[in-house]
Every structure is written in structure tokens, then in C-alpha cells.
Amino acid sequence: MADSEARVEKTTPEARFVHWSHTITWFIMLLSGMVLYSPWWHWLTPVFGGAPHADLVHKFFAVIFIAVPLIGLIVKPRSFVDWMKTAVKWGKDEIVFMMKFPLDFIGFKVDMPPQDGINAGQKINSLLFPIVGLGLVLSGIVMWFTWRFPPSWIPIAYIVHDACWIIGTAQVCFHAYLGSLHPGSGESFWAMFGDGKVKASWAKHHHAKWYKRVYGD
Amino acid sequence: MANKGYLVDTTKCIGCRGCVVACKNWNQLSAEPSKFTGSYQTIKDFSGNTFTYIGFNEYEENGQMKWFFTKRQCMHCLDPACAKICPQKALSKTDTGAVVRDMSKCVGCQYCAAACPFHVPRYNAKIVKETKCSLCSERVAEGALPACVKACITGALKFDDRDKLLALAKERVSSLKATNPQATVYGEAEAGGTNVLYVLADLPSKYGLPGNPQTSAVTQAWKNYVKPYAPWLIALTAAGSLFSFFSTRVLKVGQAAQTVHEEEKLHG
Numbered sequence: 420m421a422d423s424e425a426r427v428e429k430t431t432p433e434a435r436f437v438h439w440s441h442t443i444t445w446f447i448m449l450l451s452g453m454v455l456y457s458p459w460w461h462w463l464t465p466v467f468g469g470a471p472h473a474d475l476v477h478k479f480f481a482v483i484f485i486a487v488p489l490i491g492l493i494v495k496p497r498s499f500v501d502w503m504k505t506a507v508k509w510g511k512d513e514i515v516f517m518m519k520f521p522l523d524f525i526g527f528k529v530d531m532p533p534q535d536g537i538n539a540g541q542k543i544n545s546l547l548f549p550i551v552g553l554g555l556v557l558s559g560i561v562m563w564f565t566w567r568f569p570p571s572w573i574p575i576a577y578i579v580h581d582a583c584w585i586i587g588t589a590q591v592c593f594h595a596y597l598g599s600l601h602p603g604s605g606e607s608f609w610a611m612f613g614d615g616k617v618k619a620s621w622a623k624h625h626h627a628k629w630y631k632r633v634y635g636d
Numbered sequence: 637m638a639n640k641g642y643l644v645d646t647t648k649c650i651g652c653r654g655c656v657v658a659c660k661n662w663n664q665l666s667a668e669p670s671k672f673t674g675s676y677q678t679i680k681d682f683s684g685n686t687f688t689y690i691g692f693n694e695y696e697e698n699g700q701m702k703w704f705f706t707k708r709q710c711m712h713c714l715d716p717a718c719a720k721i722c723p724q725k726a727l728s729k730t731d732t733g734a735v736v737r738d739m740s741k742c743v744g745c746q747y748c749a750a751a752c753p754f755h756v757p758r759y760n761a762k763i764v765k766e767t768k769c770s771l772c773s774e775r776v777a778e779g780a781l782p783a784c785v786k787a788c789i790t791g792a793l794k795f796d797d798r799d800k801l802l803a804l805a806k807e808r809v810s811s812l813k814a815t816n817p818q819a820t821v822y823g824e825a826e827a828g829g830t831n832v833l834y835v836l837a838d839l840p841s842k843y844g845l846p847g848n849p850q851t852s853a854v855t856q857a858w859k860n861y862v863k864p865y866a867p868w869l870i871a872l873t874a875a876g877s878l879f880s881f882f883s884t885r886v887l888k889v890g891q892a893a894q895t896v897h898e899e900e901k902l903h904g
Binding site: 454455456457458470471473474524525526562565566570571573574575577578581582585586588589590592593595596597600601602 | 723724725747749755854857870872877884
């Protein structure tokens, strides 16, 4: 029996670093992108030192946005593969979790089936995000180096870029809330933004399958 | 005020490129060195520093070489797609119908280039802005002719009210029909009508002009549906999260029956 107050490692330093870098770059690029997207955000322009500089900031952080996960992928390819393998593993527990989730979301106490290291909702997030990210990167490259691509690609790049950031940001709203302020999520927040450790009792409750596999009973 | 523009009578153009030089001169655009590629056409395309150029379209017909000169520049559409798509509202129409750009508003996003049915606006990396012909609206406002029209020595360019030019163009085409059955007026209805009109002695495609200039369906869908409505998805998820924040705490949904909750720390 593990001590109920013992803390166990939930996320590796590498995973936390990539997550940190992604969080920061996402928001900076979201805001600098907004300045270019619509005159509604005109008031934000001075923060970046004018629209052309917002464009420059957007491109600068785009490089980090691409480079960090790419380096991670090269250094620890297994880590990404394992994450994706977990994310695509769907069974009855995942489906039941998702069906009960709306009740949990508005505050009902529900008994959830045991979950993996990431629960069914997190699995959706884990699958969607790389797609959105890849869509943003590929369309962004076309938008950045317009003259290197056929003219017919450019309008497609714009629509893909917008669809991806909109889906991604909508997803970030849920992801950020569910990972921090949603009742019971405090631990997972510090697992990602703190030292990567969570209370064993919490891990056992929220990620039973994973806890059993990694730390035994 | 009436729409003003100019008529390009391609049958009168001799390809001297005086208009190109005048345009560069007036707009203070630097020359760009180019390489010989087997044609007299020195400027191949628009650029951030080139608002107008002459296309030297060569064809061989019945053993004879034919040259179709096409002065290319912004067409100044009556209903400009670029102005509609510009996220910064940097493009607008003057009271004479010229489509002009407010350089202080332009952020160089190049959306206008994607929307333009004639693929005219070009990016100038040096000033980080899109550029194109403004129909010399600042000259016209002072009662002067556009620089290119002023420079034209053969009368191929004529600046006037659009209605008058259209009548003139039709008259010219009807007399051309005798020798050139494909002669046509270009710009009357193309892309919803343009302020720059052409008299063409042959099919538009022979002049390198799009036969049916249109903003791509993708761009239209993006402009009309994705851009105005899709961001509400973010508002929806943000509102959902906010609702959950309060419903789980303040409203205490579903917690009336279970006053004390054993797993308070685990479950909130």
C-alpha cells in the first residue's frame, strides 16, 4: 500500500518543458495573430510595437512553436509515440467516461470508470492538438513564404490556419479550465506546471489504470 | 461622383513602356534588374516595386508574328474583393471609384492578394506592406491625369468617366470586328465591372488576362462563413468553462443530496 500522502511523478521534466513552451508560444501567437486578424484588436497593437512588429513576433515564436516539439520528437521519439498510443486506445471505460462527463462538468458527483494516464477527455485533447498544431505549422509556412508556393495554395492556407487556431483556442479554453480550476483538477495543474508530482491518492482516484501499471497497488 | 478610370486600347499600344517608367517615377519605386529570357518583356510580373508593366504576348498566326501588348495594373473593381477581405479595413474606394490603400493601416497580411481576382497586390518586404496601383488618386484629386496616362504617347491610354470610356470602347470594338472578329471590351462585366477598361483585339487569354476573373470559392467561404462565425466557437467553450466554474461551486449543482463529500480533496 502506498502512503496516501506520498507524491508520485506524473509528468517528466521533458514533457513539462514542451508543455510550458507550447503554452507560452500559443498565447503570444494568439495575441499577435489577433492584431493582424481584426481591427477589433487594434488596442492591443502598441503592446507589440505596431502591427508589423506583431507580425515579426508571430514569426519569431512560430519558430519556437515548431522547433521545441521537433527537438523533443528527435531526442525522445518514444515519448511521443507512447503518448499517441495511449490516446488512440479507446475502450468501454473511455466511452462511459465521456458519456458521464457532462454531469461531472456541471457539478454532479459521478463515479467514473478507471482511466489511463490520461482520461478520455484528455485523449481527445491529445489527438486533436497535434492535428491542429500541424495544420497551423503547414499553413503558416505557406503564408510566410507565399512566393514559394502556387497562388492557389494561399487561400487554402488562410482558411486552414484560421480553422486550426479557432478550433485550437476553443479547445484551449476547455483544456485550461479542466486542467486547473475545475474541481479536483488542482493536482493535475501542478503536475504540468509544478514539479510534475501528484498525490498518490489523487493519481489512484483519477488515473487508476495508469497508477496500477506504474506503481502497483 | 461618377466613376473615373482609364481605357487601355491595346490596339494602339506600341509597347514603349513609357507608362511603366512614369509610374515608377511618380510613385518613387526603384527599378529591379531583370534577366533576358528570350522576350522583349523586361518586367515579368508585378512586385512590391512594380505597380504596372507591359505584357509582351507573342503569337504566330499564319506564319506571321503577332504581338499583343497588355498594360497590366490594378483593375480598380467596382466591387473590390480586396477591400471586403482586408481585416484592417486598409483598402477603400475613393469617390471616383479608385481602390486605394491606407498604408498606415496595412499590416502586410496579404489577404488582399489572395482575394484579388486578377492577382494584382504584391508584398513589399522592405516596408512590410502590400502594394498596388492607386489610379494616381492623389493626382486625380488635383485635376491631373494619372502618371501612366499622362506619359502615353500613342493615345492608347485615355482617362475619363467610366460611362464615356465604355461607350468609346464599344465603338472601337465594333469597328475592330471587321478585321478581328474576337475583338471585345474587357472590364465591363468582368469581376463585377472594373474602372480600368480594355479594348482587346482578340480573346482575353491571348493577353494573359483571366477569362473569368473570380475570387476563389475557398476565399469566399472563408470570408463569408469562417471568419465571421467560427470564432464564436471560442466564446462558446469559454462560456461553458465559466458556467462550469460557477455551477460546480456557487450553484452546487447535484450537491444538495450529498452535503458532505468524502472525497472533497479528490473531487473538489
